[in-house]
Amino acid sequence: MRVECSDTTPNEEHLLERLTILENTLARLAERLEQGLKLLLRQSETAYANHALVKSLIEILNECGVVDNNDLESRWRTECDKLHDDKSERPRSNRNAKRSRKLSRKAAGGR
Numbered sequence: 001m002r003v004e005c006s007d008t009t010p011n012e013e014h015l016l017e018r019l020t021i022l023e024n025t026l027a028r029l030a031e032r033l034e035q036g037l038k039l040l041l042r043q044s045e046t047a048y049a050n051h052a053l054v055k056s057l058i059e060i061l062n063e064c065g066v067v068d069n070n071d072l073e074s075r076w077r078t079e080c081d082k083l084h085d086d087k088s089e090r091p092r093s094n095r096n097a098k099r100s101r102k103l104s105r106k107a108a109g110g111r
Contacts, residue, residue: 058072
């Protein structure tokens with residue numbers, strides 16, 4: 001139900017305009033979130049298909065005797081551990097670099 005302009009004050013009109021803008025912004029945000037969720041779903045499906053392909057290849061190579069499953073798994077875990085260690089060390093080094101820059105600026109008389 002629309003409100004007649006003659007029945008509203010300028011302040012009420014301003015509030016109605018602001019509400020309309022907020023509603024439109026919220027609708028656009030909801031559309032973008034929906035698009036993002038669709039993209040995440042597609043990426044998840046692709047990752048699952050790739051995982052299934054790699055698993056099938058490993059099983060075939062294991063059956064042919066080309067790959068040892070235990071050796072492959074231990075090497076994979078080692079690589080995952082290295083990756084995890086690299087990620088956990090990176091934020092610490094960034095923080096230390098920022099601190100040293102701040103200390104250098106303070107020593108030089110900067111902010």
